[in-house]
Amino acid sequence: MRHNPLLMLSLLLLAPVAALAQNKDAGSNKKLYCWDENGQRVCSDALPAEAVNRAREEISARSGLKTAEIDRALTDEERAVAAAEAAQRLLDEAKVETRRRTEQAMLTSYRSEEELMRVFSERTTIVDNNVRTAQYNVGSLRDGLVSLLQVAGDRELDGKPVSEDMANNIRRRHLELMRQLQLQANFERQRVELDDEVAETLQRYRAMKGDGEADATATPAS
Structure with missing residues (x-):
């Protein structure tokens, strides 16, 4: 096979340029x-x-x-807090949707109080799960913080310095514990508010139905 001398010369001249460009890209x-x-x-x-x-x-x-x-x-504790905050957002969205559905369709969609109560069952489950999760997270964070403080205290008693990483870890866990305690308080308050909302909705439903005694045996979600 015959080779084109001009083509071979061009390839030889271009090879260093291509290599230089590759090196430049790698360096950049x-x-x-x-x-x-x-x-x-x-x-x-x-x-x-x-x-x-x-x-x-x-x-x-x-x-x-x-x-x-x-x-x-993120630490395991921070991921737990983030998950709890995400659950809170879902709960807020569910609350808005529940109010919209009950206000717009109370008379036409629900034939009984039991049927109406099923609308609240999902929210009740979410709130109860959030309360239990927050209680668990608070206990776990508190136990971990107590252990760290004990280690730091033992080091100081032994005349050894507490490392900056350990001190930062103690501060971070304390802040996370405070946040989780606040979340727990919010969830527990929402559980009480939900019971109040259920009772109020039942009262409006009975008034709109014009029968205050209809399905009087139905009880709020708990």
């Missing part, structure tokens, strides 16, 4: 990682395993500009 993608460790700012072109879950910034090695900011990984 290189980045630095910066995070806090024991109160000190640490930067490296490689992220060690012990820093993977820490909050960090990613900086372009070529431009020196920050390209990303990564939050630290």
